Amino acid sequence: MSLRLNNIYLSIIGKPNSGKSTLFNLLLGKNISPVGDEYGLTKILYEEKFKYKEHNFTIVDTPGLRRRNKVIEENEKSRNAEVLKLMDKVDVIILLIDSKENLTKQDFRLADLSINRNKMLFFIFNKFDTIENKKEFKRNIKKFLTNSYSKYKMINIDFISAKYNRKISNVLNNIIKKDNLLSVQIQKTKLNKFLKDLDKKSSYPKIGKISVKPKYIVQLKNKLPNFKVFINTKNKIPSIFQRYFDNEFRKYFKLDGIPIKYEFIRSKNPYTN
Ligand SMILES: Nc1nc2c(ncn2[C@@H]2O[C@H](COP(=O)(O)OP(=O)(O)OP(=O)(O)O)[C@@H](O)[C@H]2O)c(=O)[nH]1
Ligand SMILES: [Mg+2]
Known part of the structure; x- marks a missing residue:
C-alpha cells in the first residue's frame, strides 16, 4: 500500500x-x-x-x-x-x-x-x-x-x-x-474518441462558411494538464472556437474547475486524412 x-x-x-x-x-x-x-x-x-x-x-x-x-x-x-x-x-x-x-x-x-x-x-x-x-x-x-x-x-x-x-x-x-x-493522463484512444464524438455533434463554430475543426490532439508532459490541438485552418483561430473547444473538452472528461493549457496549432494537418 x-x-x-x-x-x-x-x-x-x-x-x-x-x-x-x-x-x-x-x-x-x-x-x-x-x-x-x-x-x-x-x-x-x-x-x-x-x-x-x-x-x-x-x-x-x-x-x-x-x-x-x-x-x-x-x-x-x-x-x-x-x-x-x-x-x-x-x-x-x-x-x-x-x-x-x-x-x-x-x-x-x-x-x-x-x-x-x-x-x-x-x-x-x-x-x-x-x-x-x-x-x-x-x-x-x-x-x-x-x-x-x-x-x-x-x-x-x-x-x-x-x-x-x-x-x-x-x-x-x-x-x-x-x-x-491536475495529474490526469488521458489515453490517446480516448482523445481520439472525443474528437470523433465531437465531429458527430458537428456544432463547431464557423468562420464564414467554414467550420473550424480540431483534427488531432496530444497531451504534453507537464505539471498542469496541457494539450496540443491541431486545427484545420491556416487562419487565426477565433476565441469563440477556443471557448467552445474548452467547454466540450471539460464536459467530456469531467474536468471542470481546474486549469487546462491548450496550444492550438494552425495547420492543414499531416496526421489525418
Ligand atoms: N457573520 C460572519 N462574520 C464573519 C465571518 N467570518 C469573518 N467574519 C467577521 O468579519 C470581520 C473581518 O474578519 P477578518 O478575518 O479580519 O477579515 P480579513 O479578510 O482578514 O480582513 P483584512 O485582513 O482587513 O483584509 C470580523 O469581524 C469577523 O469576525 C463569517 O463567517 N460570518
Ligand atoms: Mg486579515
Whole structure:
C-alpha cells in the first residue's frame, strides 16, 4: 500500500474584511493572524502549515486587496505587490467573498489574475450565515456566473461560514479532489474518441462558411494538464472556437474547475486524412 503524501500550497486572497484571517486561523486551529471588524487589519503575509487527511497544506493569509484606484499609500502598494508575487508561487487560490456584499468588479479582477496564472481557483462565499434565503442566494450566484462569466468552467464555488466553522471540510475535500485531477493522463484512444464524438455533434463554430475543426490532439508532459490541438485552418483561430473547444473538452472528461493549457496549432494537418 502506498500512501501518497500530497503537498498543497494554498493562499487566501480577497477584499478587506471578507474573513480571510478568520478562515486562516480556523484551518490552523490557532489564532495567528489578527481578526476584527477594523478594515485592513492584516498587513503582512502569514504562512503556516497544517495537515488534513493525508495532505500537507501550506497556507498563506494575505492583506485585503482593494481596487487599484483606491490604493494611494506606498505601504499598501508594496503589500499588494507582495500578494501578486505570492500568487505566482501557490497552486491553489481561495478567493474569499463577503456574501453580504455579493460579487464585485474587484472580485472578478482578482479571479482574472489567478486564472491568467493558471491557478486552481475557488470562489468561496463567506459569511453565508448572514444570508437569509440561502437556497435562493446560491441559485442566483450560480445562475449569474453561468450566464455572465465566460470562465465559469474554470472555477469552483462553495458557500461557508468561517466564523461558525460551517462547511469548511467541504472546501478542503474539494481542493483535494481537484488537486488530484491536475495529474490526469488521458489515453490517446480516448482523445481520439472525443474528437470523433465531437465531429458527430458537428456544432463547431464557423468562420464564414467554414467550420473550424480540431483534427488531432496530444497531451504534453507537464505539471498542469496541457494539450496540443491541431486545427484545420491556416487562419487565426477565433476565441469563440477556443471557448467552445474548452467547454466540450471539460464536459467530456469531467474536468471542470481546474486549469487546462491548450496550444492550438494552425495547420492543414499531416496526421489525418
Ligand atoms: N457573520 C460572519 N462574520 C464573519 C465571518 N467570518 C469573518 N467574519 C467577521 O468579519 C470581520 C473581518 O474578519 P477578518 O478575518 O479580519 O477579515 P480579513 O479578510 O482578514 O480582513 P483584512 O485582513 O482587513 O483584509 C470580523 O469581524 C469577523 O469576525 C463569517 O463567517 N460570518
Ligand atoms: Mg486579515
